[in-house]
Amino acid sequence: MKNIREIIADEFKKIGLEVLPADLDLPKNLANGDFSIFIKDTAVDPLKLPLEKISGAETQSNEQAHEYIQSIEVAGRFLNIRLSPKFFADVLKENLASGAAGVGFGRNQNLAGQKILIEYTDPNPFKELHIGHMMSNTIGESLSRIIEWNGADIVRACYQGDVGPHIAKAIWGIQKLAAERPAEEKTLAEKSAFIGNSYVAGSAAYEDDSESKKEIDVINKAIYEKTDSEINDLYTWGRKVSLDRFEEIYKKLGTKFDYYFFESETAPLGLFIVDELLGKGILEKSDGAIVFKGENYGLHTRVFVNSQGLPTYETKELGLTKMKFDRINPDQSIVITGNEQTDYYKVIVKILEFYDHRAGNRTRHIGHGMLRFAEGKMSSRKGNVVTGESLIADVEKRVAEKIQERDFSAEDKATIAEIVAIAAIKYSILKQAPGRDIIFDFEKSLSFEGDSGPYLQYTHARICSILRKAEEEGIVASVGGVIEDSQNAPNSASFVEEPGELEHLLIRMPDVVERAQKELAPQLIVTYVTQLASAFNSYYANNTILCDDKDISAYRVALASAVKNALASGLYLLGIKAPQRM
């Protein structure tokens, strides 16, 4: 089916009004039609436009009536366009034919042929994955899926700090707390929690006790030089435990990375680049360090190699970028991190423009907000962080309480608790623009009611239940509820029921998917899907879907099925699973 925006724009062109497909607005209020145009050109009098030539509304015969444009109203300088029953029927048919299990409604091919690399989550081995990483993961995964649905090939990457002072602190802690170390047969969760605690202990000791600080500095050097076999063994063990544990969590969250990058690989490459940039005079020596004087460009000065000759994160970033472009060569490279790194990335992009113009132009940073608690700021060094897994576990517990009376097996209950908990968490992250902070209140932020992930899942499960019953009763979904009215209006059609709010909302999904990609805005999907679910629940309360009239029932089943597909598609784009039962 041709894009409806282009169809409408073409029709307006025929009557001499230049309209770009993108000029068509989706009115906030459905009462103002399916699309609207504001006539900016004051030389054009909307009342004098021969609109009837498009809609055929005022001609004697309906020969000229457009198959998809029902009517065009003039309201001030707005033109409000209503689409025809045939259009709604065709979109419903398209929806019902969309991908496997109904997931795929709203996809387009706008970015076909493009390869887009997206780096997110980025936790560090030897530290626990905390809520900040979950935010990055949730936003990154959702954006990945949204971009994929606009036709691009997505390459998911995760960058992890497997070298640096934090590891020396953790290893120092592991040695001191050796008595508490879980046996090898214990779970990864227990072992990684132990390593996390060791890091907290080491980090505290580093700040509070000068003797411990010296010991940790020695360990740090030993890690770099690989001179101590005991430390080497602890490093290998701890790195593997952390990475394996992260993998378990990614699986739970629904992310599968294509590439993993490590600081241990990027540092040497970065140093090589620093040398080159130093030779070109882009970087310079200052107080024994190698720096970039960002002030010349309205940016900050950043250190690339410290006065001890060790590479900083900046240098590693240059190495990382080179690896990304050498190995993957993306058309666009997106990095998602916390907002606090926004200025830092401006410096990196500026340097990339000097080093590799292509990489500089194609690299884009997206900052996400912080999760703040009413109680105060969290810090992984102090150990007052909420880890990703403890948050998931707490929410799962609450879901489990809610479903304990249900007639599900223990195994099903556990699965449901997990997917509902993750839905609640992800929804609360994605419902707002990515850059904004979330003031997190455990009781309030993770609602299961209204405006929430579980509300969407519930609506989906409820429709699935209706569809199961429809199947038992032998009711087959049919948009054939649309009767071609060949006698009175050859190009028209009439519904068994007039298209209502649900139909009007359903046809917007492709637009929402497109805009969410252009603006990198998952919250647009959230708002849309919530509105759709709400409209369905309202419809459900007022209409019996499995009713006595065969034609009406068949149509309502088709409509419910289409809503289910749209919900499942929207939830997929948010990285949330859509259960059949819950």
Place this chain on the structure above:
RNA sequence: GCGCCCGUAGUGAAAUGGAUAUCACAUCGGUCUUCGGAACCGCUGUUGUGGGUUCGAAUCCUGCCGGGCGCACCA
């Protein structure tokens, strides 16, 4: 001090420069013999503040007030 970001009902949020600023929670009231009540219906209540640009501003510019983040050897 300099730079960047933010300020929308009691609370948390949404809104491509467009129409009567939307949604949820909370409050108060109602629905409940049919398909799943994690539901539905109704009530109350909002663009920090002063200017400016525009036919039109929550949105763009600007002064002030309030908050967050960043500003050389952490990542």
